[in-house]
Amino acid sequence: MLNNELWVESFIVGALAMRCSVVTDLKTGDTVIIDGGSETDRIISWIEDFSGQGPDWSKGPNDFDSMNSYGLSKRKVIALVNTHAHFDHSGEIPYLLDRYHVSWYLHPEDDYLQSLAQISAQRWGFKLPTPAIADKQLEDNMTLTLGSLTFEIYHTPGHTLGGCCIEVKIEDGPNHLFAGDTLFAGSVGRTDLPHSGGDFNLLAHSVITKLWPLDVDTVVHPGHGPLTAIGVEKSTNPFVGVNSPAFAEFRKS
Ligand SMILES: [Zn+2]
Ligand SMILES: [Zn+2]
Numbered sequence: 629m630l631n632n633e634l635w636v637e638s639f640i641v642g643a644l645a646m647r648c649s650v651v652t653d654l655k656t657g658d659t660v661i662i663d664g665g666s667e668t669d670r671i672i673s674w675i676e677d678f679s680g681q682g683p684d685w686s687k688g689p690n691d692f693d694s695m696n697s698y699g700l701s702k703r704k705v706i707a708l709v710n711t712h713a714h715f716d717h718s719g720e721i722p723y724l725l726d727r728y729h730v731s732w733y734l735h736p737e738d739d740y741l742q743s744l745a746q747i748s749a750q751r752w753g754f755k756l757p758t759p760a761i762a763d764k765q766l767e768d769n770m771t772l773t774l775g776s777l778t779f780e781i782y783h784t785p786g787h788t789l790g791g792c793c794i795e796v797k798i799e800d801g802p803n804h805l806f807a808g809d810t811l812f813a814g815s816v817g818r819t820d821l822p823h824s825g826g827d828f829n830l831l832a833h834s835v836i837t838k839l840w841p842l843d844v845d846t847v848v849h850p851g852h853g854p855l856t857a858i859g860v861e862k863s864t865n866p867f868v869g870v871n872s873p874a875f876a877e878f879r880k881s
Pocket of ligand 2: 809
């Protein structure tokens with residue numbers, strides 16, 4: 629199903645400069661937080677009051693007056709969704725769940741990694757609460773309807789076992805893809821992180837089979853670094869693009 633009147637924001641949060649994305653239907657106020665893993669106070673303050681530092685990138689209102697001009701008086705957080713369970717993406721989910729009492733969606737193959745979030749963060753010198761447990765599961769190729777919002781889920785293992793990319797399709801386009809650490813501008817996520825099940829060949833297979841068929845003008849919101857587009861990465865990404873060794877290998881098989 630297609631979404632329209634969509635409001636997308638990026639917050640670059642935490643010591644690892646991770647992208648948290650907030651998606652709101654401007655007609656209903658229904659809001660979903662993707663990868664709300666760090667600086668949750670900052671995200672909550674902005675969603676509820678337009679106060680504090682605010683987003684690093686936004687395609688929507690930036691105060692109550694402009695929001696009211698869409699006929700919307702407040703936003704309602706209705707669910708949390710994660711691309712994967714590295715602690716910078718998921719460590720502070722408990723704080724969001726305390727605030728909103730909503731469901732949290734994660735692919736079950738990242739449940740083990742998620743259970744280690746607090747221990748993994750300690751190794752980097754960060755203190756986190758007891759890890760949250762996802763109460764809802766993402767599945768490959770599912771259409772996830774949350775309130776008035778609709779998301780397409782693609783299971784894209786390789787960076788982690790349960791990594792997923794999340795697409796919102798927009799009536800007049802372009803669509804948006806929340807790619808986690810599967811695909812970056814000019815790069816891909818690491819495949820050597822502990823307890824994650826990383827595998828470069830698997831990651832390349834995931835990107836080539838699940839992401840390259842998407843519309844070329846799809847805006848990609850990676851877990852780290854600048855925004856990009858599917859068409860740009862497909863033609864120029866040195867690791868998984870159509871001119872990469874991994875792509876040549878894929879075509880042979
Ligand atoms: Zn990651
Ligand atoms: Zn990350």
